[in-house]
Amino acid sequence: MMLKESDAILDEVITAWSGKRHWPSFMGDNIVYESNHQGSATGEFAVRQLFEDNFPGGMTVHVNTTNKVVRSQTQSSTIAAYFYGRTTDTRLQNNDDVNFGGMIVINTFSGSVERVRVHMNWLKGNKNIVHHWHFPYERQWQPGDSVSPLISEIDAPWHAYKQAHTPLSDEDAISEAWFQYAWALDMADYSLFNGAFSDDASADLPPMGKLKGRRMLVSTLKAFRMPWPWIQHYGVPLQIDIAEDRQSASFLLGRIIPEQDKTADGEALYGAHYKIELKKEGSEWKMSRMDYFPGWFTVKNEG
Incomplete structure (x- = not known):
């Protein structure tokens, strides 16, 4: 699968999932939909109904995607991405809204979407607007909690396909190194850090401070992440400069x-x-140094 094709599939699936009464032609007849906020369904009619019920009439919604990764092998492909959005109910007079975000994994076979998994990771704002959802647990798991339908070790595209057959440019592969780091941290899939960092990597990550060596990075990041299972890192590549030797x-x-x-x-x-x-x-491509700088900026004033 070419990257442009995956962009189109992701965009159209997100549009359908956003309740826009849009059903892409590449959806499989026996499509399976699994989510932690709506439940599951199989087949076009049932899945389409859940998509339309996601944001019913009277609700406005805007959804964005980042951190997209694609892996393909022969006729099958996996498209994984982070999403975040905002919705409001125009029938309410208080103009409240609710922000939400999570992960989406799309599996295709021969160009047809066979499975869509959505994990809603967090909600902020007036949750009454989406009272018809099952709310995500923004805390550590406890006995009696339901099991998430999205399990990183199984669904992460780096595990699904050990070797990427999707042609990646150096620029795409460089971006993906950070996306792999974000997935490893956010989904507690710490084995993925091996593919994101070089063995001699160093980092300056407030509030953790200066870290040196992949072993120290992984152990510290693991301890940092444990109390916050809802954490999610959305990133956008702004500038990539590759040395003349491409190394x-x-x-x-x-x-x-x-x-x-x-x-x-x-x-x-x-x-x-x-x-x-x-x-x-x-x-x-592996990250050998990563420094984090908090503070609001636009591209123009970053310089």
Whole structure:
């Protein structure tokens, strides 16, 4: 699957899932939909009904996607991405809204979407607007809690396909190194850190401080993540500079804060940024240094 094809599939599935009464032609007849906020369904009629019930009439919704990763093998493909959005009910007079976010994994076979998994990770705002949803647990798991339909070790595209047959440019592969780091941290899939960092990697990550070596990075990040199972890192590549020998690169990435991703003028707004250095090990790009800088900025004032 080409990356442009995956962009189109992701965009159309998100549009349908957003309750827009749009049903893409590439949806399989026996499509399976699994989610932690709506439940599950099989077949076009049942899945379409859940999609339309997601944001019923009177609700406005805007959904964005980031951190997209694609893996393909022969006729099958996996498309994974983060999403975040905002919805409001125009029938209410208080103009309240609710922000939400999570992960989506789409499985295709021969160009047909066979399965869609959605894990709603967090909600902020007036939850009464989406009272028809099952709310995600924004705390650590406890006995009696339901089981999530999205399990990172199984659904992460890096595990589903060990070798990517999707042609990646160096720029795409560099971006994906950080996406792999974000998935590893957010989904507690710590084995993925091995593919994201070089063995001699270092980082400056407030409030954890300066970390040196992949072992220290992984153990510290694991301890940092444990209390916050709802944590999610949305990132947008802003600038990639590759050395002439194509063996090292520098990378500027903006971190999106979903509740405030635009300025008053509609310009993209970021709540922090990462300055990253990478080196190529064999055919893989790995991060050798990553520094995190909190603080609001737009691309124009980052310089």
